[in-house]
Amino acid sequence: MSEVNFSLTKKNFRLLIEHVFIGNWVLNAAKVDREKSVDEFYNTILSIGKNYNLVEGIVYDEDHDEYELGEEKEKEIISKIEEYDDTTFWEELVSKLATRDAITKYGSNELCEMDQIERMKIIWDEEEKYNKEFEKNGIENLRLKRNKN
Numbered sequence: 620m621s622e623v624n625f626s627l628t629k630k631n632f633r634l635l636i637e638h639v640f641i642g643n644w645v646l647n648a649a650k651v652d653r654e655k656s657v658d659e660f661y662n663t664i665l666s667i668g669k670n671y672n673l674v675e676g677i678v679y680d681e682d683h684d685e686y687e688l689g690e691e692k693e694k695e696i697i698s699k700i701e702e703y704d705d706t707t708f709w710e711e712l713v714s715k716l717a718t719r720d721a722i723t724k725y726g727s728n729e730l731c732e733m734d735q736i737e738r739m740k741i742i743w744d745e746e747e748k749y750n751k752e753f754e755k756n757g758i759e760n761l762r763l764k765r766n767k768n
Contacts (some may be wrong), residue, residue, distance in 0.1 A: 717745035
């Protein structure tokens with residue numbers, strides 16, 4: 620296995636830890652079977668940070684033979700993930716509802732046959748309605764309609 624050597628400032632190493640934490644979170648947080656290579660890489664980066672005193676708050680868990688970020692630093696990074704999740708939640712919700720409504724209005728075939736710019740304008744107009752509603756009321760007026768089967 621070949622190795623790559625490079626140098627980072629302490630500030631950049633702290634950023635690397637943050638990025639690796641976020642990557643690990645995205646790749647493993649919702650999985651039952653975690654990606655071991657991702658966990659191992661994360662552990663390697665944290666061990667370097669701890670062993671070379673580059674980042675405060677990294678702790679070694681002897682029972683699990685792994686390194687962890689301290690609670691305060693972890694909360695700081697998780698708040699950034701939550702901010703991203705919140706933003707993407709609204710963007711995805713608006714996009715899916717707007718696309719659904721455009722298909723309902725025009726039909727899937729007609730919408731697909733439209734010029735891409737025309738189709739996007741229709742969807743953007745639908746998105747604007749939802750953006751205004753959600754900015755004003757959040758999910759307060761959002762209801763599921765039950766089918767009578």
